Amino acid sequence: MTFNVSKTEFRNAMARVCAPVNVITTRGAAGRGGFTATAMCSVTDEPPTLLVCMNGRSSQAELFRTNARFCVNVLTGEHRDLAGLFAGQEGDMEKRYAAADWLDLASGNQALADAIVSFDCVLTDIKSVGTHNILIGEVKEVRSRKDGHALLYFDRNYVHVPTQTGSFGG
Template sequence: MIEATDFRDAMSLLTTAVNIVTTTGTSGCHGFTASAVCSVTDTPPTLLVCMNQTSRSHAHFIENKILSVNVLGAQHEQISNAFASKLSSEERFEYGSWTQLQTGAPVLDNALVNFDCEIEQVQEVGTHSVFICRVVAVRHGYQQSGQQDGTDESLVYFNRAYHQVGQVEIV
C-alpha cells in the first residue's frame, strides 16, 4: 500500500502548469488555484479539471456548471497565491483584471490563455471531483493584449515551488 505522503512527495516532482479556475452564478464569483488540469481530447475540445471536494467553493462549481481555466504566466505568482489562500472570493478577484467570454465565467485579462468551459460530467474520485469540461471559447493572451513579442513565460510548480519556463513563440 502506498502512503498518501509518499504519493504527494512523488507528485511534487511532476512539473505542472499553474492555473486559476473560476466560475460565476447567483452566489457570485469563485475561484481556486489548480495544477490538476489537462486536455482530454481535441474533438470535441475537452479539458479535465480536478478540485478538492472540501474546498469552500466546490458547491458553486457544481451548481454553476461552468468554469474558465486561466493559464498563468510568470508575472502571476501573486494572483496564484491569492487564489490558494484563505482570502474571501471577493478579495481574490481584487487581484488582476477580469472579464468574460461566452459562459460568463471570469477570465483573467492577461493570462497566457483562457479556456471557457461548460462542465459536462462530474466524477467523484477519493477526495476530489473530476470535472470533464467542454471548451466553448479560447482566448490567447496575445489576442487580448495585442503584444506578439514572444516574451511571456509560463508559471509552473515543481518540487513545491514556483518556477518560470519557456517563451511563447508566436509564428
C-alpha cells in the same frame, strides 16, 4: 502481491512532477468563485474537452456544480501572487478578484485579462475519486496571447521557465 504506497510517499513523488499553475474561475447564479490548480489537462479535441481536479471538501465545490461552468486561466510568471491568493491565502473572494483584471465572457464566466490562455468551459460531468472531484468541461471559447512565460509548480515551489515567444501560428 500487495503494493502499498503511502499518502506521503505519493505526495512527495507528485511534487517531482512539473505542472502549469492555473486559476479556475466560475461565475453564475450561485455566485463567483475561484481556486488555484495544477491538476488540469486536455481530454480530447473532439469535442474540445479538458479536466480539472478540485478538492471535494472545498467550500466552493457546490458553487462550481451549481454554476455548471468554469474558466481555466493559465498563469504567467507575473501571476505568482495571484496564484497564492486563489490558493486560499485570502478567503475573501472579492479581494481575490480585485487583485487582477478580468474580462467578461459570453458564457457569463470571467477570464483573467492577461492569462497566457483561458479556456471557457461548460461543465459536462463530475466524477468523484477519493478526496477530489474531477470537473470535466467542454471548451466553448479560447482566449490566448502569444507572449509570456508559464508559471509552473515543481518541488512545492513556483518556478518560471522562459520559452521562445510566439511559438505558434496566429
